[in-house]
Amino acid sequence: MSTNSLSKSKLHGLWALTNRELKKWYKAPVVFALTLIQPIIWLGLLGNALNLGSLVSSSSIAFPADLAAQFTPQQLGTLNQFFSGLQDQILTSTFGTTSYISFMAVGMIAFTALFTTMFSGMSVVWDRRLGFLNKVLSTPVSRSVIIISKVLSATLRSMFQASIILIIAVPLGFQPGAAFTPINILGVFAFLFLICLGLSSLFIAINIRSTRIETPMAVMTLLNLPLTFASSAFFPIDRMPGWLQAVANVNPLSYTMNGMRQLLINPTIDYSQLALQYAYVGIFAAVLTTIGIVLSWRFLNK
Amino acid sequence: MSEGDTIKAEGLTKVFNGSLVAVDHINFNVKHGEIFGFLGPNGAGKTTTINMLITVLKPTEGKASILGYDIAKQHDSVRYSIGVVPQEYTADEDLTGIENVLLCADLYGIPRNVSKKRAADLLDLVELTNFKDKKVQTYSGGMRRRLELACGLINRPKVLFLDEPTLGLDVQTRTATWNYIKTLKKEFGMTLFMTTHYLEEADALCDRIAIIDHGKIVVVGSPEELKHSLGGDLITLATKENEDVTELIQKVEHVKEVRKEDGTYRIKAEFGEVTTPFIIEALRKKGHTVTKLTLTEPTLNEVYLEYTGKSMRDAEESREAFFAQRATMRRARGH
Numbered sequence: 001m002s003t004n005s006l007s008k009s010k011l012h013g014l015w016a017l018t019n020r021e022l023k024k025w026y027k028a029p030v031v032f033a034l035t036l037i038q039p040i041i042w043l044g045l046l047g048n049a050l051n052l053g054s055l056v057s058s059s060s061i062a063f064p065a066d067l068a069a070q071f072t073p074q075q076l077g078t079l080n081q082f083f084s085g086l087q088d089q090i091l092t093s094t095f096g097t098t099s100y101i102s103f104m105a106v107g108m109i110a111f112t113a114l115f116t117t118m119f120s121g122m123s124v125v126w127d128r129r130l131g132f133l134n135k136v137l138s139t140p141v142s143r144s145v146i147i148i149s150k151v152l153s154a155t156l157r158s159m160f161q162a163s164i165i166l167i168i169a170v171p172l173g174f175q176p177g178a179a180f181t182p183i184n185i186l187g188v189f190a191f192l193f194l195i196c197l198g199l200s201s202l203f204i205a206i207n208i209r210s211t212r213i214e215t216p217m218a219v220m221t222l223l224n225l226p227l228t229f230a231s232s233a234f235f236p237i238d239r240m241p242g243w244l245q246a247v248a249n250v251n252p253l254s255y256t257m258n259g260m261r262q263l264l265i266n267p268t269i270d271y272s273q274l275a276l277q278y279a280y281v282g283i284f285a286a287v288l289t290t291i292g293i294v295l296s297w298r299f300l301n302k
Numbered sequence: 303m304s305e306g307d308t309i310k311a312e313g314l315t316k317v318f319n320g321s322l323v324a325v326d327h328i329n330f331n332v333k334h335g336e337i338f339g340f341l342g343p344n345g346a347g348k349t350t351t352i353n354m355l356i357t358v359l360k361p362t363e364g365k366a367s368i369l370g371y372d373i374a375k376q377h378d379s380v381r382y383s384i385g386v387v388p389q390e391y392t393a394d395e396d397l398t399g400i401e402n403v404l405l406c407a408d409l410y411g412i413p414r415n416v417s418k419k420r421a422a423d424l425l426d427l428v429e430l431t432n433f434k435d436k437k438v439q440t441y442s443g444g445m446r447r448r449l450e451l452a453c454g455l456i457n458r459p460k461v462l463f464l465d466e467p468t469l470g471l472d473v474q475t476r477t478a479t480w481n482y483i484k485t486l487k488k489e490f491g492m493t494l495f496m497t498t499h500y501l502e503e504a505d506a507l508c509d510r511i512a513i514i515d516h517g518k519i520v521v522v523g524s525p526e527e528l529k530h531s532l533g534g535d536l537i538t539l540a541t542k543e544n545e546d547v548t549e550l551i552q553k554v555e556h557v558k559e560v561r562k563e564d565g566t567y568r569i570k571a572e573f574g575e576v577t578t579p580f581i582i583e584a585l586r587k588k589g590h591t592v593t594k595l596t597l598t599e600p601t602l603n604e605v606y607l608e609y610t611g612k613s614m615r616d617a618e619e620s621r622e623a624f625f626a627q628r629a630t631m632r633r634a635r636g637h
Contacts, residue, residue, distance in 0.1 A: 016408030024396045131390025131626060138356040139409040139457075140381040 013141040017149035018156075021123070025157060035157070039165040042108055043172055047101045094236055097177060097265040105169035106264055107233035109188075110257045112165060113158040113196050114227060118220050120154035121203025125210045137300060147296040150204055151289065155196035162192050177265040184263040191263075191281060195256040198285035201292035208299050232257045252284040307331040308461055308493040309338070309355065313364035316350050324350040326517035327364060332495055332510075337487065339508035340497040341606070344627070347517040348497035349389060352465050355495065356386050368461055382410070385459030385492075389466040390626050391446045391633045392453075393438045399425060399449055400434040406453040417456065424452040427489070428482060444475035446633060448482060455486065462486075464496035468503060470631035480506055501602040511602075513609050520609045528605045533558055535574025536598045537581065540566045542591040550588060554581050566594070574599060 026032050068076060088098045095103040127133040136146060166174075166185075207216045230247040231237075231254045237245055248254050259277035262269050309332035316325040325347040332338040340348045353359040355366060357377050365372065371379040393402040400421055407417030425434050428448035433441065441449065447467065454462060467483060468476040480503070487494055498504050504511050505525050512522045521528065534556070541547060551560045551569060556577045559570040571577040574597050582592050 012411030013409045016405050020394060020397070020405055023401070024394065028396055129626065130392065130629065131388045132392045132394070134353065134356075134358050134390075135386060135388050135392045135453075136409060137358045138381060138384065138386040138463075139406075140378050140411070141409045 010142050011145060013139070014145045014149055014152075017136070017141070017146065018152045021120070021150065021153035022156060025153075035161055036164060039108060039112060039161055040168050042111070043101070043105060043165060043169055047104045047108070047172065092267065094239060096236075096261055096267070097175065099173060099175040099265070101169070101173045102175050102265045103261070104234065105165060105172075105174050106257055106260045107231075108169075109162040109165050109192065109260065110195065110231070110253050111228060111233055112161045113192055113256075114199060114224070114253065116158040116161060117154045117196055117200035118203050118224065120150055120157070120200050121207045121220070122213065122216060124150065124204055124207040125213050125216060128211060129213075133300075143296045143300050144293045146300060147201075147204055147208075147292050151197055151200045151292065154200040155193055158196045159189060159192050162188075175265065178267040179262075179269045180264060187263045188260050190278070191256050191259050194278075194281045194285040195252060198252060198281070198288040201285075201288040205288070205292050205295050208295050227251060227253055232261075252281055255280045306334045308334045309366070309368050309495060311351075311355075311364070311366040314351065314354060314361055314366050315363035316347075316354060316359060317362040323517050325354070328514070328517070328519045330512055330519060330522060332493060335491065335493055336509040337494040337496065337507055339504045339511045340495075340514050341499070341501065341504045341508075341511050341602070342497075342514035343499055346514045348499075348514060349465055350517075351514075352463055352495070352497055356384060356463055357381055382457065383460045385454040385457060385462045387450045387454040387462065387464045387467060389469055390630050391450065393446060393449050395439040396437060398435050398437055399430055399441070402438060402449060403452050403456060406456045410457040412457065420456060420458075421452070424455055427486070428452050442475075443471050443633065444478060447471065447475075447479055451482060451486065455490065458490065459492060461493045461495065464494060466497055466499070466630075468498075468500065469627065470633075476500075476503070483507060501606060505602050513606060515610045521605075525602060528602065529600045530572065532600045532604055532608055534570055534572035535577075535600065537569040537571055537574055537578055538566055538594075538596045538598075539569070539581070539592055540594040541585065542593050543589075545590070547585060547588075547590055550584060550590075551581055554584050557581070 024031075025035070071079065091098045091100070097103055124133070127136075133146075137143075166188075203216075203220065206219055210216050226247060230244055231251045232248065233253070237248045237254060237258075240248060255277045259274055259281070262274055262277075309330075311328055311330050313327045313329060314325060315323070315327050317323050328347075328351065330338075340351060342348055350359065354361050355368065355373060357373055357380050361374060365374070367373060368380050369383055371383070373380055393399075394405070397405070403421040403424065404414075404417055407414075407421060412420070422431070422434075425431050428451055430445060430448055430452065433445065438446065438449065454464075464483070468479050471479060483494070484507070486492075496507065508525065510522065510524050511528060513520045513528075521531075523531065546562065548560050548562055548567065551557055551567060554571075554577065556572040557569055558572065561568045569581070571581075578595070578597055582595075585592060
């Protein structure tokens with residue numbers, strides 16, 4: 001057993017605490033079922049309701065009858081072809097793909113990461129209130145292990161849910177881009193791993209001193225909206241108004257989503273951009289995880 | 303303070319938010335192998351003291367050591383040698399009994415091959431073997447408390463801390479829990495530090511008690527010493543004859559005070575069970591017949607009243623503590 005070799009190291013208890021969080025999730029049938037259903041609803045409902053692609057589809061751009069009468073059927077055919085080509089061009093230049101649901105699916109993956117990590121942050125408060133945290137603090141487990149286990153379990157959960165989204169997106173009309181190869185999925189997981197590390201550290205840092213659930217809830221609701229909408233989750237950044245672009249351009253979620261879109265749905269991959277995106281998300285993760293661990297040394301014990 | 307002191311506190315103080323003095327320069331020592339109790343109302347500073355000793359809270363001032371390890375500087379040595387049974391039910395509801403005990407073992411880095419055997423033995427000891435594979439949410443209050451005991455003992459601690467061990471339990475379960483605590487102490491030869499706001503609990507379990515009020519220790523002693531310090535037992539008697547025998551009783555050794563009220567004598571005396579026969583004998587020699595007699599030993603309630611100037615009552619407490627206690631009591635009742 002691996003605990004054997006770890007027993008004298010500083011990391012003992014890490015897997016035990018991580019697994020506790022995970023067990024609470026996969027051993028509770030209702031919670032587990034809901035986490036499976038949630039992405040289906042989001043993608044199926046939001047992905048179709050917010051189908052921005054339909055704005056420029058052939059059905060929404062039909063020729064008025066009197067205008068159509070001036071052309072021969074042959075000319076009309078050419079024009080229709082021209083316009084449907086134009087649609088694809090508009091969609092591709094806006095979303096990087098002709099399929100909005102594919103664009104949206106990637107946004108949903110990042111969105112799921114945001115929500116899962118947010119709730120894992122709140123569990124620190126519950127552990128404090130229910131006395132579990134005090135009990136753990138009275139054992140020789142390293143303070144940073146307590147925090148890292150929370151981060152790790154949130155990351156693993158998010159990655160699992162992201163995989164579900166990708167799988168169910170396929171029957172819902174997900175179209176991989178021309179540059180997609182199965183190996184790119186590993187790249188997507190790398191992005192997810194980094195963003196989850198960063199986000200869960202952020203939310204845990206917010207909660208670490210809290211003894212009541214209301215304050216962090218308010219803070220997180222406040223953070224949640226700009227993080228979601230001032231990002232490329234639903235709409236590309238370069239089509240946003242300037243002030244919103246400024247916010248979206250520093251939002252690590254935008255970098256995550258744009259990077260994942262390159263790997264999954266874009267026709268070509270710009271590798272220098274991809275490197276920049278990895279670097280940005282990587283630095284975000286490193287900085288916030290460090291902050292989280294430093295805070296855990298200072299503030300877990302009052 | 304002798305070398306046998308397992309726990310030693312000198313001027314231990316905790317101030318919250320710069321102004322709220324929860325524990326105010328307390329000094330005490332716990333001897334090897336004894337059960338030492340902190341008795342006081344809610345909000346007196348009992349849990350704060352425990353939390354400092356178990357290295358969860360940092361003292362604002364003062365020092366304390368456990369088995370010679372400084373609680374502020376030698377965290378890990380302290381943590382490896384103590385076991386903690388918190389006031390709250392900290393076992394995870396979604397996990398089974400055995401999973402919870404093994405989780406505790408992992409927190410001490412005990413290898414699985416060792417912890418499996420230990421967990422099985424401990425669950426056997428607290429009579430939960432038949433329920434070990436059931437989720438904790440199906441457990442009763444008494445079972446949960448026993449599971450917490452098993453968790454607290456997984457690292458074979460030399461000192462066990464019990465914070466309000468029977469909070470919210472019904473009378474029968476409480477007595478049963480006391481028996482478990484006594485058995486475990488005998489089995490493992492530990493030193494126990496416990497807090498309680500139940501007088502009868504302190505009386506039944508503790509070798510020595512410190513009464514704590516408003517963050518200060520008011521008095522320390524064994525339950526008997528504390529009761530004796532009140533000036534002894536109360537004897538009430540009546541005689542057949544109408545003649546006043548107050549002076550006669552007064553002369554008996556160890557009698558401290560005699561008052562006559564409506565034909566009965568209320569006598570305050572030390573060592574009541576020994577003194578009473580002497581009183582009867584003295585009266586009979588002078589031809590008096592005792593018709594009615596009761597002997598009452600002072601309870602800790604009277605001790606408490608004497609030293610704090612009030613009966614046990616709930617002091618003001620924090621919202622957090624209140625929430626935790628309510629949650630514990632709810633779960634104890636199986637909701």
